[in-house]
Amino acid sequence: METTANGYRVVYEGGEGEIVEKKSRFIATVRPVETEEEAVAFINEMKKKYWDARHNCSAFVIGSRQEVTRCSDDGEPAQTAGRPMLDVLLREGITNVAVVVTRYFGGVLLGTGGLVRAYQSATQAGLAASKIIEKRQGKKLIIHTDYNGLGKLQYLFGQQKTAILDTEYAADVVLTILVPVEQKDFLYKEITEQTNGTAQMEWGEDAVYALIDKTVQIF
Numbered sequence: 001m002e003t004t005a006n007g008y009r010v011v012y013e014g015g016e017g018e019i020v021e022k023k024s025r026f027i028a029t030v031r032p033v034e035t036e037e038e039a040v041a042f043i044n045e046m047k048k049k050y051w052d053a054r055h056n057c058s059a060f061v062i063g064s065r066q067e068v069t070r071c072s073d074d075g076e077p078a079q080t081a082g083r084p085m086l087d088v089l090l091r092e093g094i095t096n097v098a099v100v101v102t103r104y105f106g107g108v109l110l111g112t113g114g115l116v117r118a119y120q121s122a123t124q125a126g127l128a129a130s131k132i133i134e135k136r137q138g139k140k141l142i143i144h145t146d147y148n149g150l151g152k153l154q155y156l157f158g159q160q161k162t163a164i165l166d167t168e169y170a171a172d173v174v175l176t177i178l179v180p181v182e183q184k185d186f187l188y189k190e191i192t193e194q195t196n197g198t199a200q201m202e203w204g205e206d207a208v209y210a211l212i213d214k215t216v217q218i219f
Contacts, residue, residue: 031098
């Protein structure tokens with residue numbers, strides 16, 4: 001899954017997943033990170049936590065366009081652990097995330113293909129146990145309208161799933177809404193038409209937001 005033109009997927013809450021393959025335990029720990037330093041600190045933390053494990057392989061992706069990527073096989077055969085883990089993150093279009101897969105060796109060799117599948121499956125299990133959201137770019141719009149226009153605008157925003165951030169009732173009504181950047185021109189035109197040009201509008205600040213548990217959260 002790729003990131004959208006106006007958004008990118010991130011881990012909101014990390015999680016832990018585990019698989020067992022031919023008696024080897026693979027424990028995937030996922031954590032949101034904002035910088036390479038945070039990712040490295042997290043990897044070192046997991047290595048200390050699972051100091052008795054045979055391997056602590058890792059991968060991380062940082063940047064809204066996935067600009068920074070790193071991975072480590074941590075002693076596994078080259079390209080059998082870190083890179084397959086990284087491929088999962090890139091394929092899912094997730095960024096600002098670090099994953100460590102800890103392996104407790106079960107005594108049975110898995111072979112190159114078996115290792116690749118195991119580390120990818122463990123990474124997917126870790127992501128499945130995490131909460132992943134899509135951050136999007138938006139802009140606030142402040143609208144002054146009379147009470148006749150209020151119902152029409154509320155209907156319009158309901159149809160478009162537009163978030164109403166604030167409503168002030170006085171002689172007129174002042175609405176503050178959050179507009180996805182790709183809908184700026186469309187909504188401005190629709191508001192003008194629905195209120196017969198009587199609504200006064202001014203653009204507010206830019207905002208990065210996400211829909212979390214059906215509620216809009218601004219970052």
